[in-house]
Amino acid sequence: MNRRDLLRTTMLGAIATGTASLPARAVDRPSGYDASKELEAADWKPAFLDAHQNETLIAVSDLLIPATATPGAKQALVNRFLDLLMSAEKPETQREFITALAYIDGACMERYKTAFVYLPREQQNEILLLLAYPHTQQTWGEGIVGFPGNTHFDNLKQWIVGAYYSSPIGLKEIGWDGSFPHGVFSGCEHGEGDHPNSQ
Amino acid sequence: MFQDPLTQTYDAIVVGSGATGGWAAKRLSEAGLSVALLEAGRNISPKEFTEHMPAFQLKYRNMSLDWLKSRPIQRQCYACMEYNYDWFVDDLQNPYSTPSDKPFTWQRLRIVGGRTLVWGRQSYRLSDLDFKAASHDGYGMDWPFSYQDLEPYYNLVEDYVGISGAAENNPALPDGHFLPPMKMTCGETFFRERIAKQFGRTVTIGRTAIVTQNHNGRLACHYCGPCERGCSTFSYFSSPFTTVKDALKTGKCTLLTNAVVAQVNMDPSTNRATGVMFVDGVTRQTRNVRGKAVILCAQSLESTRILLNSHTPNHSAGLGNSSGLLGRGLMDHSTGAGAAGELPAFHEKPAPYSGPHRANGIYVIRYRNLATGPQQKTFLRGYGFQGSAIANFNFGAQGFGPDFKQAVKDGIYEIRLGAFGESLARNENYVAIDPNLKDAWGIPALHISMSHGENEKAMHEDAAETAAEMLAAAGAKNIRVSSKLAEPGMAIHELGTARMGADPKQSVTTSYCQLHDVENVFAMDGACFVSSGCQNPTLTMMAITVRACDHLLQRFKRNEV
Numbered sequence: 034m035n036r037r038d039l040l041r042t043t044m045l046g047a048i049a050t051g052t053a054s055l056p057a058r059a060v061d062r063p064s065g066y067d068a069s070k071e072l073e074a075a076d077w078k079p080a081f082l083d084a085h086q087n088e089t090l091i092a093v094s095d096l097l098i099p100a101t102a103t104p105g106a107k108q109a110l111v112n113r114f115l116d117l118l119m120s121a122e123k124p125e126t127q128r129e130f131i132t133a134l135a136y137i138d139g140a141c142m143e144r145y146k147t148a149f150v151y152l153p154r155e156q157q158n159e160i161l162l163l164l165a166y167p168h169t170q171q172t173w174g175e176g177i178v179g180f181p182g183n184t185h186f187d188n189l190k191q192w193i194v195g196a197y198y199s200s201p202i203g204l205k206e207i208g209w210d211g212s213f214p215h216g217v218f219s220g221c222e223h224g225e226g227d228h229p230n231s232q
Numbered sequence: 233m234f235q236d237p238l239t240q241t242y243d244a245i246v247v248g249s250g251a252t253g254g255w256a257a258k259r260l261s262e263a264g265l266s267v268a269l270l271e272a273g274r275n276i277s278p279k280e281f282t283e284h285m286p287a288f289q290l291k292y293r294n295m296s297l298d299w300l301k302s303r304p305i306q307r308q309c310y311a312c313m314e315y316n317y318d319w320f321v322d323d324l325q326n327p328y329s330t331p332s333d334k335p336f337t338w339q340r341l342r343i344v345g346g347r348t349l350v351w352g353r354q355s356y357r358l359s360d361l362d363f364k365a366a367s368h369d370g371y372g373m374d375w376p377f378s379y380q381d382l383e384p385y386y387n388l389v390e391d392y393v394g395i396s397g398a399a400e401n402n403p404a405l406p407d408g409h410f411l412p413p414m415k416m417t418c419g420e421t422f423f424r425e426r427i428a429k430q431f432g433r434t435v436t437i438g439r440t441a442i443v444t445q446n447h448n449g450r451l452a453c454h455y456c457g458p459c460e461r462g463c464s465t466f467s468y469f470s471s472p473f474t475t476v477k478d479a480l481k482t483g484k485c486t487l488l489t490n491a492v493v494a495q496v497n498m499d500p501s502t503n504r505a506t507g508v509m510f511v512d513g514v515t516r517q518t519r520n521v522r523g524k525a526v527i528l529c530a531q532s533l534e535s536t537r538i539l540l541n542s543h544t545p546n547h548s549a550g551l552g553n554s555s556g557l558l559g560r561g562l563m564d565h566s567t568g569a570g571a572a573g574e575l576p577a578f579h580e581k582p583a584p585y586s587g588p589h590r591a592n593g594i595y596v597i598r599y600r601n602l603a604t605g606p607q608q609k610t611f612l613r614g615y616g617f618q619g620s621a622i623a624n625f626n627f628g629a630q631g632f633g634p635d636f637k638q639a640v641k642d643g644i645y646e647i648r649l650g651a652f653g654e655s656l657a658r659n660e661n662y663v664a665i666d667p668n669l670k671d672a673w674g675i676p677a678l679h680i681s682m683s684h685g686e687n688e689k690a691m692h693e694d695a696a697e698t699a700a701e702m703l704a705a706a707g708a709k710n711i712r713v714s715s716k717l718a719e720p721g722m723a724i725h726e727l728g729t730a731r732m733g734a735d736p737k738q739s740v741t742t743s744y745c746q747l748h749d750v751e752n753v754f755a756m757d758g759a760c761f762v763s764s765g766c767q768n769p770t771l772t773m774m775a776i777t778v779r780a781c782d783h784l785l786q787r788f789k790r791n792e793v
Contacts, residue, residue, distance in 0.1 A: 069288035097632040105637075114293070121296055158633075165632050194627055195295055198640070199287040207625055207641065208584020213284035215454040216588030220415025221422075228422040 069201060072113040079113075081120035081127070087112055088150045089134050094193045096154075096161055106193055109202040115192055130192065133185035140164070140182060161186070237486045238521050242268040243788065245508055245523035247493045247538065250346025251770050252757040252777040253529030254471030255389070257479035259781040265788065266484050268521050269476070270491040270510060272530075273342030276349065276472050281462025282315040290314050309339040309724065311350040311460035319343050319350065325672035329679045336680045337721035340531060344489060345472040347531070347724070348770075350460040353441040353468050354595070354618065355395045356767035357386050357406040361603050365763050368603065369612050372657050375762045376734045376743035379406065385775035385782075393469045394447040395771070396592075397439030404614075405434075405597045405767070412444045413437045414592050419578045419621030419645060423594070423706045430705050433599045438592040438618065441469035441771075448474070457589030468591075488521070490514050494675045495542040496526050496551055496753055503546065505753045508538075511673040524793050525752045525784060529777065532758035533562075533663055536729040537678050539747075539755070540665050550665075552730065552740050552747035552755075559663045561728040562682050563655035563764040566615075568718035569692035571699035572648035573708030575621055582623040582643035593620035596649065596702075598766055600694065611690040613654035615766050617699060621647035621706075647708050651695035654766045656687050657728055661720075682720040692717055725769050730759035745780040752793060756780050 079087045094106035119127055140160055141149045149157060164186035167179075197203040243265035246256045257269045287293040294314040300307040306320035319341050330336045341347050361368065363375040363382075383406075390409040399407040414437055416424065424435040442453045450473075451465035459468045466473045479485040490513035497506045497520060507522035528535035536559055540550035550558050583589060596617035601607050624646055629639035666679040696715035703711050733739025736748035745756045756777045758769055765772075787793050 067289045068291040068293075098637055099633060101634050101637060103637075118292055118296055121292065161632055166630065190632065194640075196293070198625075198627065199293040199295070201286075201288055204286060204288070204585050206637070207582075208586055209286070210584070210586040212586060214456040214585065214587030214589055216583075216586075218415050218455050218588040218590040220590075221418040221420070223418060223421065226425060228418060228425075 069114075072110050072117070077113055079116045081116050082112075085148070085150070086131065086134050087116065089138065089148070090115065090189075092150050092157060093134075093137065093161070093189060094197070096157055097190060097193050098197050103206050104202045106197045109197050109200040111193055111196040111200065114196045114200065118192075118196070129188055133188045136182060136185040137164070137189075165190075237268065237488060238519055240266070241507075241522040241524065242266045242486070243523065243793075244268075244525045244527055244784075245270065245521060246527045246529055247508065248272075248346065248529035248531060248534070248757070249344045249476055249487070250341075250471055250529065250531065250757075251348050251351075252773050253346070253527075254348070254475030254479070255774050255777045256527050256529055256756055256781055257485050258475040259778055260785065261479045261482040261485040263785050263788075264484065265785070267479065267486070268523060269479065269485055269487045270493055270508070270521070271342075271344050271346075271487065271489050272492045272513065273344065273489065274513075275344045275487075275489050276319070278462065278464060278473070280316075280319075281464055283456055283458050283461040283463060285315065285461075305337055306339055308337050308722070309350075312339070313461075315458075315461045316350065322672075326677075327669055327671060328677050329666045329669055331681050334681055334683045335719050336682050337719055338533065338680065338726070339721065339724050340534075344476065344487070345470050348470040349462065349472075351441075351470075351770060352724075352768065353459065353591070354768040355390075355393070355397075355408075355439050355441045355771040356595075356616075357408055358382075358765045358767055358772050359404055359406050361404055361598075362763060362765035362767075365613065365765075369601065369607075371612050373731070373733060373738060373762055376732055376739075381743075382772075382775050382779060385779045386771070388778060389771065389774045392448060393441050393474070393771075393774070394443035394450070395439055395441055396437075396444040398437050400434050400436050400597065402434045402436075402597050404599075404602055405436075405616075408439070410439070411447060414440070414442075414444060414590055416594065417620075417622050418580060419575045419647060419706075420594050422575075422578075423621055423647065423702075426706050427596070427702055431599070431702065433702075434597040436595050436597060438595050440592045442591065443467050450474075453591075455588035455590060457587070457591055459591045491519075491521075492673045492675065493530065493538055494518075494673070495538060496528075498542070498544050498547070498551070498750070500544060500546055503750060505750060511675065513673065516673065525754065527754045527756050527784075528759075529757045532726045532729055532761075533678060533680070535755050535757055535759045536663055537665070537676075539730065539753075540663075541676055547749065551753065552749045554749050555737055555740060557659070557731065557738070558740050559729050560659040560661075561657040561731050562661040562663055562680070563657055563725075563727040563761065564682065564720050565655050565723035565725045565764060565766060566653035566684050566688040566692060566717055567650065567723045569615075569653070569695040569699070569715045570617065570619070570648065570650040571696065571703050571711055571713045572646065573703045573711035575645045575647050575707060576709055577707055578621075578623070578645040580623045580645070581641075582625045593618055595619075600691075608694065611687045611694065613656070613687070613691070613766070615651045615653035615691055615695045617649040617651050617695070619647070619649035621645070647703055647706065649699040649702070651692060651699065652723060652725075652766050652768070653688055653691045653695060655720075655723075655725075655727075655764045656685065657731065657761075657763055658685060663729055684717050684720060688717060725758075725764070727758045727761035727764050727769055730755040731762045732760040733762065744783040745776065746784075754780060754784070 098106040
């Protein structure tokens with residue numbers, strides 16, 4: 034299973050419980066344990082990111098999944114969870130993550146002579162627009178190569194999306210009603226050959 | 233008064249408490265035999281189930297691969313996750329070796345229930361196209377029984393386990409005793425109709441060991457989704473809460489946990505087994521338990537490992553190995569080929585997180601090299617597909633911002649098919665004892681040497697091609713095709729290595745799973761498979777176990793054991 038599959042499985046398969054928690058696994062989790070509560074501590078400090086990286090991550094995640102009618106990544110404390118997750122990750126994964134954050138700053142320095150977090154929101158948006166879509170660039174003497182900016186953006190995006198849609202806020206966004214999942218899978222109720230495009 | 237469970241002689245010792253061991257313990261103890269049920273791992277409690285626990289309650293939300301340092305192999309299994317990883321074996325304690333150019337992933341559990349706790353639950357019968365495959369195409373050996381011989385046991389097992397599914401009257405996949413089928417989505421119903429019309433192939437709802445109505449004291453499925461994390465209503469079949477529970481209820485069955493069986497003990501003067509030796513998984517002490525019959529249900533490769541480790545001067549190459557075939561003919565269904573795409577004509581929204589979620593999909597019944605009709609030139613046997621067509625949240629949507637957030641919720645209607653191909657029984661695919669490797673209990677470990685061959689490769693080329701063709705016929709867009717063979721072991725359908733047969737020179741066990749060489753030792757799990765079919769094997773393994781147990785009971789009645 035690769036990372037993308039894992040994130041996918043987590044988000045599609047992860048399931049909600051009611052307020053009265055079911056017994057957790059006897060082995061290493063006491064009943065009612067909820068790790069997300071630890072991220073809400075008033076005196077929270079990053080364990081892996083430095084203050085600037087943390088602020089950059091908050092700003093990027095806030096643009097990536099903003100508050101709309103529903104809360105976004107910033108309110109979901111995506112940065113805090115990713116700080117915890119990265120602190121336990123392999124050095125290679127940590128390096129890729131930090132490099133991706135730094136790349137965004139580098140692009141901002143090149144274009145606006147200042148770091149991402151100090152830019153007005155319109156210019157932050159402009160930078161992300163440049164990075165968010167796959168395209169190729171012509172490099173002198175080397176032919177067509179992939180655009181590293183998009184690779185870095187996608188790396189951050191994948192973590193931010195995974196963190197958001199596994200948070201209590203993100204689960205509500207995709208239809209968590211606070212109880213554990215259940216229902217009747219009613220499926221297709223069309224008659225034989227009766228589908229919109231079955232001709 | 234307390235009685236040491238190791239001082240008595242049991243009628244039968246059953247090694248392993250999973251799908252087949254649970255059935256053996258139930259069948260024999262309910263018939264009045266005294267049974268010792270040995271499990272290498274600890275016991276399981278429903279309190280460990282986490283199917284309703286949202287990811288945010290976990291420290292790493294099931295997203296970090298790095299905490300699985302003790303399970304570098306197990307984590308390749310889709311079902312091994314932050315929720316349940318300690319049900320899976322610790323790879324550092326349970327080593328095995330492979331040739332450097334032939335990786336094999338061996339995913340297993342040591343806990344009461346074994347892999348039935350996390351299995352995929354797909355349950356299909358084999359047909360005489362499988363049992364008599366050698367007669368059909370000349371490759372390998374036929375099974376020593378026919379579909380008709382096994383049919384009553386399929387019925388019996390299905391009636392107890394509860395298999396939901398739909399009858400299709402397709403000879404390649406015999407119908408069973410089904411509970412009501414789960415429903416198809418609109419995309420799947422349309423796909424079924426289109427594929428029947430255009431190709432004459434059958435797309436059916438997955439036949440799954442999940443009860444769709446209350447059944448034998450278990451509640452109907454409530455469609456929460458992640459069965460592999462346990463089930464508070466016991467709606468999917470797992471042995472601890474069904475067969476093992478029934479066996480213990482008789483008062484005739486003694487469950488011994490943390491009993492890591494090392495070998496079968498033999499009496500050279502009678503050439504009969506006297507019991508088994510095991511290592512206490514906690515104290516590391518060596519213990520013995522005595523029995524009139526020894527039944528190995530430890531999982532195909534583990535049962536064969538025990539037999540190989542049970543060599544004596546009279547059975548120098550391992551117990552039951554006079555044919556030289558013990559360990560030979562390892563099979564695991566080939567996986568990795570398939571196709572995926574989108575069905576833009578379907579606009580249903582994804583089911584909300586709060587459900588319902590159907591832990592099942594569709595199944596495309598084998599259509600290559602059937603009993604009648606055209607035969608393929610490039611490969612023998614056939615494959616089936618598991619898949620689905622359903623709206624999912626579109627977490628991979630492009631871009632960012634409010635549009636991205638909306639696109640995730642709007643979802644994407646995806647269709648996918650993944651092949652399971654027959655794995656030919658070839659003697660060059662084998663397990664043997666690695667003379668230089670022992671597990672944490674000092675028991676010699678396995679060397680596993682397996683690779684998929686030219687037949688599997690050619691079959692998967694065809695599977696990828698026909699999967700893409702079927703998706704295209706259903707109007708799928710953005711079709712991605714893969715014909716890459718996954719590493720052996722990835723199907724988690726290890727079969728063979730102690731195959732059954734009528735001729736002791738060509739096989740290890742009789743058709744009732746008894747070693748040809750020792751009349752009171754049995755290999756009643758996937759080890760006895762002669763060929764693999766392409767169907768998920770657990771249902772057939774259970775039916776074979778019950779058939780073998782009923783035969784053994786008759787021998788007990790005649791005082792032949």
